[in-house]
Amino acid sequence: MDILRFITAGSVDDGKSTLIGRLLYDSKSILADHLEAIEKSTKNKENGEIDLALLTDGLRAEREQGITIDVAYRYFSTDKRKFIIADAPGHVQYTRNMITGASNVDLAIVLIDARHGVVEQTRRHSIISSLLGIPHVVVAINKIDLVNYSEDVYDNIVIEYSKLAKQLGIENVTYIPLSALNGDNIVDRSLKTPWYEGKALLEFLEGIEIKDAVNLTDTRFQVQYVIRPQTEALHDYRGYAGKITSGIYKKGDKVKVLPAGIETTIDKIEIAGVEVEEAFAPQSVTLLLIEDIDISRGDSIVKTTEDIAATNEADVLFCWMGDKPLQNGNKYLLQHNNRRVRAVIKNLEYKIDVNSLEHIEDVQQVKLNEIVKASIKTAAPIVFDPYKKNRSNGAAILIDETSNATVAAVLFQ
Amino acid sequence: MSKHTLNYLEQLEAESIHIFREVAAQFERPALLFSGGKDSITLVQLAKKAFAPGKIPFPLVHIDTGHNFPEALEYRDRFAAEMGATLIVRNVADTIKQKNLTEPKGKFASRNWLQTYTLLDTIEEFGFDACIGGARRDEEKARAKERIFSVRDEFGQWDPKLQRPELWNIFNGKINKGENVRVFPISNWTELDVWNYIRSENIPLPSIYFSHEREVIEFEGQLIAVSPFIRIDESDVIVKKQVRYRTVGDMTCTAAVESLAVTLEEVVSEIMITRISERGETRIDDKVTEAAMEDRKKGGYF
Numbered sequence: 001m002d003i004l005r006f007i008t009a010g011s012v013d014d015g016k017s018t019l020i021g022r023l024l025y026d027s028k029s030i031l032a033d034h035l036e037a038i039e040k041s042t043k044n045k046e047n048g049e050i051d052l053a054l055l056t057d058g059l060r061a062e063r064e065q066g067i068t069i070d071v072a073y074r075y076f077s078t079d080k081r082k083f084i085i086a087d088a089p090g091h092v093q094y095t096r097n098m099i100t101g102a103s104n105v106d107l108a109i110v111l112i113d114a115r116h117g118v119v120e121q122t123r124r125h126s127i128i129s130s131l132l133g134i135p136h137v138v139v140a141i142n143k144i145d146l147v148n149y150s151e152d153v154y155d156n157i158v159i160e161y162s163k164l165a166k167q168l169g170i171e172n173v174t175y176i177p178l179s180a181l182n183g184d185n186i187v188d189r190s191l192k193t194p195w196y197e198g199k200a201l202l203e204f205l206e207g208i209e210i211k212d213a214v215n216l217t218d219t220r221f222q223v224q225y226v227i228r229p230q231t232e233a234l235h236d237y238r239g240y241a242g243k244i245t246s247g248i249y250k251k252g253d254k255v256k257v258l259p260a261g262i263e264t265t266i267d268k269i270e271i272a273g274v275e276v277e278e279a280f281a282p283q284s285v286t287l288l289l290i291e292d293i294d295i296s297r298g299d300s301i302v303k304t305t306e307d308i309a310a311t312n313e314a315d316v317l318f319c320w321m322g323d324k325p326l327q328n329g330n331k332y333l334l335q336h337n338n339r340r341v342r343a344v345i346k347n348l349e350y351k352i353d354v355n356s357l358e359h360i361e362d363v364q365q366v367k368l369n370e371i372v373k374a375s376i377k378t379a380a381p382i383v384f385d386p387y388k389k390n391r392s393n394g395a396a397i398l399i400d401e402t403s404n405a406t407v408a409a410v411l412f413q
Numbered sequence: 414m415s416k417h418t419l420n421y422l423e424q425l426e427a428e429s430i431h432i433f434r435e436v437a438a439q440f441e442r443p444a445l446l447f448s449g450g451k452d453s454i455t456l457v458q459l460a461k462k463a464f465a466p467g468k469i470p471f472p473l474v475h476i477d478t479g480h481n482f483p484e485a486l487e488y489r490d491r492f493a494a495e496m497g498a499t500l501i502v503r504n505v506a507d508t509i510k511q512k513n514l515t516e517p518k519g520k521f522a523s524r525n526w527l528q529t530y531t532l533l534d535t536i537e538e539f540g541f542d543a544c545i546g547g548a549r550r551d552e553e554k555a556r557a558k559e560r561i562f563s564v565r566d567e568f569g570q571w572d573p574k575l576q577r578p579e580l581w582n583i584f585n586g587k588i589n590k591g592e593n594v595r596v597f598p599i600s601n602w603t604e605l606d607v608w609n610y611i612r613s614e615n616i617p618l619p620s621i622y623f624s625h626e627r628e629v630i631e632f633e634g635q636l637i638a639v640s641p642f643i644r645i646d647e648s649d650v651i652v653k654k655q656v657r658y659r660t661v662g663d664m665t666c667t668a669a670v671e672s673l674a675v676t677l678e679e680v681v682s683e684i685m686i687t688r689i690s691e692r693g694e695t696r697i698d699d700k701v702t703e704a705a706m707e708d709r710k711k712g713g714y715f
Contacts, residue, residue: 003421033693059558059573060707070576072557073550075603082421084601096578103580216417225434229467237466243431243582248417272430273465280417284430284463297438321578335583338438395581404564404587406577 001077004205007086007101007134009125010111015142019111019180020074020087026187027202029076069094071101080206090121095128095369096321099409102128103395106210107136109201114147114177118160124354130168131317131371131411133391135210137165138174140201144193145179151195167357172211176201214281218385219247219255219303220393223295224338227286239270239286240295245337245392247303249287250278257293258300259310259381264291281392298339300383310381315413317352318345319371322400322407326366332407334378336396342379343398349373376410387411422610425602426459431582432561432598433463433545437470439586440543440594444501446532447473449485449492449619450661452547452599455607457496458616459598460545472499474544476531478524479506480642480663488619503535520644521637523666529713533569536593543586543594551603552692555707561600567591569713604691608684612677621658624675629654635668635694659684659695668695 010016024030062069068089076083086101102108108129112122129137139161147153154177165173176185177193178201184190185200199207224242249255253266268288269279279285287301295301302308320326326345334343348363352371359373366372387394398408419427436443445460447453460469473493477486493500505524508531509516517523536544550557560579565571577585586594599607611618628639630649637643639651642665656669657680674680687694706714 001421002418003424031690031693032688033690059555061574069574070558072554073601074557075551075601077603077605082603082606097576100578100580104582214417224431225438227464227467234466241434241463243427270465272462282424282427283419284427284434286465333587335585337583338435392581395583397578397580397583397585399585399587401587404585404589406580406585409578409580 001081003082003084004107004208004210005084005086005105006107006109006205007088007098007105008109008111009088009098009102009128010090010121014090014111014113014121015180016090016111017068017087019109019140019142019178019186020085022180022183022186023085023202024074024076026183027076027078067091070097078202078206083205090125092124092369095124096319096409098125099128099132099319099321102132102134103409105134106213107138107205107208108134109138109140111140111142112157112161114141114143114150114153114157117157118164120355122161123164123357126164126168126170127352127354127357127371130170131319133387135212136172136174136208137170138176138201138204141175141177142180144177145182145184149177149184149190149192151193154196174198174204176204215246215390215392216248216280217246218308218390218393219249219253219306220245220281220383220385220390221247221249221287221301222337222339222383223297223299223301225297226295237288238292239288240301241284241286242338243284244279244281246281246390248278248280249285249303254304255289255301256304256306257295258302258308258383260293260299261310262291262293263304264289264293266290298337302383308383308385310383312378312381314376314378314382314384315373316376316410317371317373317413318398318408318410320366320368320408322405323368324400325368326407331401333399333401334376334382334396334410335399336382336384337393339382340399341382343376345374345376347375349375373413384412386413422606422613425599425606426462426610428582428601429459429598430463432584432596433460435584435586436543436545436596436598437464439584442539442541443471443543443545443596444474444539444541445469445471445545446547447475447489447493447500448547448661449475449481449489450547451607451611451618451622452549454492454616454618455599455602455610456545456547457492457498458610458614461496469496469498471545472501474501474503474535474541476528476535477502477504478528478663479504480524480640480665482619482621482638482658482661482664484619484621485661501535501539503531503538505531507531508534520632520646521665522642522644523663525663525666526709526712526714529569529709533713536569541593542588543596545596545598547599548597549602549604549607550597550600552690553706555710559597559600559710561597562586563595563597564588565593565595565713569593571595571710571713573707573711605681605684608677608681612681615677618677619661621661622680624655624657624672626653627656627669628652629656629669636671637668638664640664659691662695670694
């Protein structure tokens with residue numbers, strides 16, 4: 001059994017919370033006492049039915065306002081899979097929280113209200129899904145009951161969204177007509193949509209194989225922590241602990257340490273203190289090397305055959321997440337996995353209009369939630385891949401050293 | 414399937430080990446909050462793996478309310494000794510005395526909320542900049558919203574509307590002096606994941622997790638152990654039942670479950686078919702208001 005992580009994006013009006021509530025309810029993942037609490041809350045409202053949306057909003061402010069402010073994580077499992085849902089806000093004001101939820105998932109469910117078709121939010125969520133390279137998108141055409149289960153409405157939305165997907169370069173898209181409120185096409189195929197030949201949503205989620213979810217081709221490893229027990233028995237033990245970012249490492253592999261460029265050989269690979277012959281992403285391991293080399297946190301260890309170098313400059317796309325606008329020329333701390341270096345953003349090339357996808361040139365100021373193409377210069381070299389090639393080694397964050405806030409999500413180009 | 418895939422427990426374990434190492438690398442004085450309950454026992458197992466063959470590079474800290482199950486305390490001391498770990502215990506009773514706090518009153522007078530005072534004092538006493546806890550997001554709706562690295566201000570307070578973005582597997586643990594970070598390495602585990610992990614790793618647990626005979630009273634449908642910490646009224650009927658505990662909290666606010674399960678296998682089978690959540694079945698302190706946990710977290714609680 002494996003884990004599928006997915007995000008649901010949309011506003012309350014799209015029925016996102018109802019959809020999640022429905023998935024949890026129909027997969028029997030809602031426990032009796034939680035249900036009782038919801039029934040109690042529902043009774044304070046006007047209509048008598050259980051409001052499945054109440055299952056998902058966790059904070060007092062969210063319940064008061066009926067909106068999702070921050071991402072909440074939900075868990076359920078079936079016989080086939082364990083699922084982690086990042087239940088993300090759809091409101092433009094909380095885009096940074098949506099990106100938090102979207103950065104770790106294998107699949108995105110984009111909700112569309114069948115009555116309204118593709119709207120501004122659909123575009124924004126799809127742009128974010130495409131920027132973050134989410135491997136698969138499910139377009140859930142919800143409230144199909146409110147358009148009399150019309151195949152025409154469904155077809156038109158498929159045509160409309162396909163254009164958007166093509167424009168954004170989203171390759172794997174699945175369309176499912178459903179009604180979260182009534183449970184149509186959620187767990188079982190609905191009799192009311194005989195024209196739909198695909199799977200019900202849950203069946204689809206249980207079965208989908210996510211291609212390229214983990215990159216096993218390029219060997220990338222960053223030292224996270226150096227284990228040196230310094231006991232008598234383990235006097236000379238020096239293990240480089242970290243998570244394999246991508247690829248497969250074997251005992252005896254010839255490797256180079258970057259940015260220094262020193263070559264050596266893997267002496268041993270350990271997982272939790274136990275020696276193994278090989279290890280692969282995303283395992284947390286400890287590498288022991290044959291030579292004693294000066295290596296510290298943030299250094300990369302890759303196979304000598306890899307064509308990757310350490311550089312001080314990179315083209316990036318970034319999403320600004322700071323409450324204060326970006327100060328041109330200010331230095332920030334760039335954290336690329338475990339490596340922190342000072343960095344400055346240069347050459348603001350263009351902003352992406354998240355509704356029209358147009359490039360707006362002549363960027364004067366960068367504010368919260370804006371997505372910008374620029375270049376970045378770092379005080380020490382970094383070893384990265386383009387995000388499109390290797391998601392787990394192609395991203396970084398920017399930290400404002402005066403407030404310690406995380407102020408940008410950075411994607412290397 | 415290729416052989417280069419991990420099952421869900423291996424994935425969760427790898428993620429948690431990564432978080433532990435990140436704490437050790439980013440902070441100067443971390444601590445692991447240890448209660449002798451199954452979640453904190455799982456944390457220690459993961460920490461052991463993260464730093465093997467070295468020792469866990471931080472102390473275990475227990476905030477003792479004085480209302481604990483004796484079995485859990487006995488386990489705590491033995492476990493820490495076997496691990497060769499440093500164990501720091503601070504008592505809520507001392508805080509109450511020193512700060513002249515008011516003891517809560519009532520039938521199940523719980524010191525749960527007062528723990529926060531002792532915890533914040535302990536953080537200050539040792540200068541801890543990161544406290545690792547075993548909270549899981551599936552437990553409760555406020556926890557479902559919390560980041561893995563949860564930044565708290567000087568007063569230990571959580572501001573749910575101003576959480577730092579937490580992107581990919583990149584953790585920003587930078588803080589100012591006086592602030593601290595609460596870190597939750599098993600955020601993405603569910604109760605059943607924890608049990609399955611304990612079973613697959615064969616980790617010994619305190620005896621109260623398994624069926625045993627105990628004197629209890631029934632209160633609003635829940636079974637509360639007879640102890641010096643609760644008030645027994647004339648209307649209470651004391652009965653002996655075969656019970657086990659699903660969580661280990663204070664004797665004042667943790668309810669038992671009727672059960673004959675004596676092995677891990679049997680306990681896990683029972684958890685798999687239960688229709689009631691862990692907190693709903695066993696914690697009587699969460700039921701006060703719908704936002705009880707959110708309020709406590711804002712006040713510096715875990």
